[in-house]
Amino acid sequence: MLAVAAAIGGTVAAPPALAESPARRCDDRGAVRHVLNRVTGVHGLTGATVRVDDPRCGTWTATSGVADRRTGRPMNADPRFRVGSITKTFTATTVLRSAGTTTPR
Numbered sequence: 001m002l003a004v005a006a007a008i009g010g011t012v013a014a015p016p017a018l019a020e021s022p023a024r025r026c027d028d029r030g031a032v033r034h035v036l037n038r039v040t041g042v043h044g045l046t047g048a049t050v051r052v053d054d055p056r057c058g059t060w061t062a063t064s065g066v067a068d069r070r071t072g073r074p075m076n077a078d079p080r081f082r083v084g085s086i087t088k089t090f091t092a093t094t095v096l097r098s099a100g101t102t103t104p105r
Contacts, residue, residue, distance in 0.1 A: 026057035033062050040065035047075040 032050055039045045047065030063075035 026054070029060065029062065033064070036062055036064035049075055049077060049079050051077075 032052065036048050036050060039048055041064075045065060046069060047063070047067050049061060049063045051059065051061045053059050061077040063077055065075050067073050067075045067079065
């Protein structure tokens with residue numbers, strides 16, 4: 001399972017090639033770090049933390065960017081985020097998927 005939490009309160013999913021690769025190996029940490037660095041460096045996300053729980057490869061975390069733009073404090077591998085209104089994202093996704101396959105009621 002791969003989840004990314006952003007310091008600005010957003011979420012980002014891993015690219016399908018990384019998240020769903022059937023030939024995935026336990027040495028994918030470099031690829032995950034590359035994605036994090038791209039998200040924070042190229043796409044301007046303040047900071048990101050990833051925790052990977054894999055029964056084969058164990059649990060590990062990776063970080064990129066800063067937790068506080070004002071102080072420049074780097075992201076922590078054990079952050080606590082306040083999550084608000086995430087239900088809207090899941091509801092919108094469900095409605096859009098439903099609309100693509102059936103007639104909404």
